Amino acid sequence: MFNKGSKLYGIITGVCPKCHEESMYTNKNPYAVTQLFNMHDNCSNCKTKYKIEPSFFYGSMYVSYGVGIAFAVAAFVISYLLFNSSLNVSIVAIVASQILFYPIIVRVSRNIWINLFMSYDKSLAKR
Template structure:
């Protein structure tokens, strides 16, 4: 893939930020709600430890707020401005978007957070 080796690839796929060879999550499906935040201890390919310190991912809550606002604004713009719905309908579109995309927002926020502290290392990938 063309984007492999970039932070964008790791953020959107949820792969290891160092080698991008495997998923950081025990279950790749974000809608398996009991496993949505269960993350592997380390990458089995390159050995990168995902929890840099205890409670490392608490910082992703700040990112989650920003990502949630972005999704809410997008839902508003699409429903109110493009589709011409009422304010109440636009509000319901925002609520629906936040409920339906909640697990994706949580994972996306964690992916962004860990990629702020780690970068891809092309030397870790075996050719």
């Protein structure tokens, strides 16, 4: 399920969706906020072009909405149902989770978006 070659592997690790050999991002750390959106143009292993067309990753904004909602629901469930917090504290937990996990949400959304359009090709992987 989380093995090299699966969509989930590509989404979680942020590697090239075609060969799964290198990170698509110039800095793997999403919390290096000034470099959050910086990506390589092509994969150095298989030469896959990441930006299929101009403004390709604008579509990931739609995905980030859903991912953000998932984080918000998780924050609510943890704070309100698990810790029996008040509704006000739960709202603060939701806002805090959105701020704290913003870089993760952005990266995961981009990874999901590109993996919707490209699939792993075993023949391109390093041997």
